[in-house]
Amino acid sequence: MDAYVVIGNPIAHSKSPEIHAQFAAQTGQVLSYERLLAPLHGFADSVRTFIGQGGRGANVTLPFKLDAHALATRLTERARLAGAVNTLRFDGAEILGDNTDGAGLVADIVHNAGVALQGKRILLMGAGGASRGALLPLLEQRPGELVLVNRTAAKAQELAAQFTVYGNVAAAAYADLSGGFDVVVNATSASLDADVPPLPVAVFQPGTLAYDMMYGAQDTVFMQFAQRHGALARDGLGMLVEQAAEAFFLWRGVRPRTDEVFASLRRQLGRPDAART
């Protein structure tokens, strides 16, 4: 049986085995998918051992996405530009590194939330790994403008400069933001600390989609803030499921449906009223 794992440290919390088991059952693919705890300084060894046991692919989560990027013998363009890898595929001696996070974000916004991005004004908050991974897939949707904003403004400028060849992207500081945006994406880690980036409320206009890459049983503080100022808020649960679907497609060549998996994860999170999403 073709074997896959999700590798991280810690890893016990990962929902990926459940997601991929549902995808496999739904598409009739025969495979195994387990959690693999790698030592903090033992990522490459863990991967090589798994390949030696016949492993066909892996998802990679914290804190190993940079190690996976370094280990890959070939990178997709989106993984190269993201500077990080969340999906590995093993074919003989080749270790292909991909990054499906940004594609997952775009699929959730465009297909699940039904918000087209072409011609739109997008605000992307944060200049860390999450933002870097989202930039190419967002720009491929041909937004009218993508503004990258970060607390440390120099980091936003540096990152934006690397992506100007891919679309209309500009860097800004929070205090300099003006006008409303169609979509505001929170790719900062602020929600983990129950914090909200220092956003001027004028970024929100009626119908703005405020998207937080985080998810949980409750709305994040960013989602609450956005809703108070008239935006529609969405958490990152759909992105989680869609990035997994994209990895499944890379491995198996079959695109699973995501709606039922999304609904069952939402039920488990304890918020069955998924009406907003």
Ligand code: ATR
């Ligand atoms: P990740 O890999 O999740 O992107 P990261 O690389 O550590 O994590 O980046 C975290 C991002 O969240 C950074 O852009 C950080 O801003 P700085 O570069 O100024 O540090 C941003 N961030 C974290 N906490 C924040 C907060 N409370 N308000 C605004 N931005 C925050």
